[in-house]
Amino acid sequence: MSTAHLPNFEIPEQTPIHDLLEVHPTFSTIRTPFAVALATQLNDIIKAQILEAAIQTQLQNTVEIILPLVAGKKAGYLLRVNLYADQLGNVFVPGGQLVSAVGLGVEPLDALAEAYRAPSIRNERPGGTRDVSSYVWINRDGNKLVMSTIPEPLARDFERTSWTEARRRRALGGTFVTSAPEALRQVKQAEFWAEVERTRLNALNDRQSRQRLRALQSRYRDAQIKFNDAYRSYQLAERAMADHASAIATLASIKAVASLIQAGMSAFNEPHSTAATAKPGLSQEKLEDYSQARGQVIKGVIQASEAEARANGTTLRSLEIEIRAEWNKQGVRRQNIWHNSRRKLAECGPRLGVDVRRRACGV
Numbered sequence: 001m002s003t004a005h006l007p008n009f010e011i012p013e014q015t016p017i018h019d020l021l022e023v024h025p026t027f028s029t030i031r032t033p034f035a036v037a038l039a040t041q042l043n044d045i046i047k048a049q050i051l052e053a054a055i056q057t058q059l060q061n062t063v064e065i066i067l068p069l070v071a072g073k074k075a076g077y078l079l080r081v082n083l084y085a086d087q088l089g090n091v092f093v094p095g096g097q098l099v100s101a102v103g104l105g106v107e108p109l110d111a112l113a114e115a116y117r118a119p120s121i122r123n124e125r126p127g128g129t130r131d132v133s134s135y136v137w138i139n140r141d142g143n144k145l146v147m148s149t150i151p152e153p154l155a156r157d158f159e160r161t162s163w164t165e166a167r168r169r170r171a172l173g174g175t176f177v178t179s180a181p182e183a184l185r186q187v188k189q190a191e192f193w194a195e196v197e198r199t200r201l202n203a204l205n206d207r208q209s210r211q212r213l214r215a216l217q218s219r220y221r222d223a224q225i226k227f228n229d230a231y232r233s234y235q236l237a238e239r240a241m242a243d244h245a246s247a248i249a250t251l252a253s254i255k256a257v258a259s260l261i262q263a264g265m266s267a268f269n270e271p272h273s274t275a276a277t278a279k280p281g282l283s284q285e286k287l288e289d290y291s292q293a294r295g296q297v298i299k300g301v302i303q304a305s306e307a308e309a310r311a312n313g314t315t316l317r318s319l320e321i322e323i324r325a326e327w328n329k330q331g332v333r334r335q336n337i338w339h340n341s342r343r344k345l346a347e348c349g350p351r352l353g354v355d356v357r358r359r360a361c362g363v
Contacts, residue, residue: 066079066101066138067145069104075104075106075139076104076105076107076108076111076139076140077101077102077103077104077105077111077137077139078102078103078104078105078108078111078112078115078135078136078137079100079101079102079135079136079137080100080101080102080134081099081133081134081136082097082098082100082133083098083131083133083134084126084129084132084133085130085132086126086128086129086130087128091132092126092129094125094126102135108137108150108158109158109161109165112135112158112159112162113162113163113165114166116162116163117166131156132152133155134149134150134151134152134155135155135158136148136149136150137149209329212326213323213327216322217323220319220320220323223312223315223316223319224316226308226315227312227315227316230311230312
């Protein structure tokens, strides 16, 4: 079967798509238009024109939903193109959902690891098939929307690495917040002041200073927990909104997509497609009313949790200023603390492991 090429995917003129350079340090992205890359990926599996309209419809709808989610943020959005193939070349789209939303992230690995870390409902792989799904990463470059793909087989390595990262994040439990820039800044500050308290507090001669700093550190830890909880709620609500928006887009197009895929499969004597049809019993109007109501609820959660996270972030910064000022009174500067710790470690036990050296050297 010859290679089939789809026309370049187009989105509204104000947000043209441009090919990306690499967006992840481990997984290179294909520097060709998404539709062409996907068509090449499907070579010898299926004639690409069968899926052309499905790609155009679902990806168009999904991209329009993603635009406001990534606007003004140093983050992107990860999508999954769900395809499975058997040994005879039959292609299956589980649940009829060709394009599904994964979520927001600073980079693709961050988005997929968070999706794995949070429990969710996923389509089962059709029996006797192999996964040939790929990923699409979308973010803004100035006023432009840029997009790149992580194709099969790179996508399988990408998934394995993301599972490893998800397990690491689960192990961190309640202390973990997702890696948006503001959250990372707060985590690093908390780690720094915890280290200062552990290594320097008992060495202070002034009892009142020790008490003040212990009280400040305790308040700082409590504020950090509240910030983490609020920020996690905000991220989960945003992900729920994205999933909800994706479901609306799928609801609007799934009947046409399923019909297209089923017709294409029949034309090529491939009767085993698992593409779903719209379920009877609920009218389109009732589904839309329910979707709008649910969307309003999620939007309210996003606004409330974002406001709480911002307020807690402000509290953290205020406490940090107080802590820094109190340490400055003791003649301790942030740079000097780290410099002195590193120097003491190097002098005391250069051949020991870091953890052993810290315990042995009292750093």
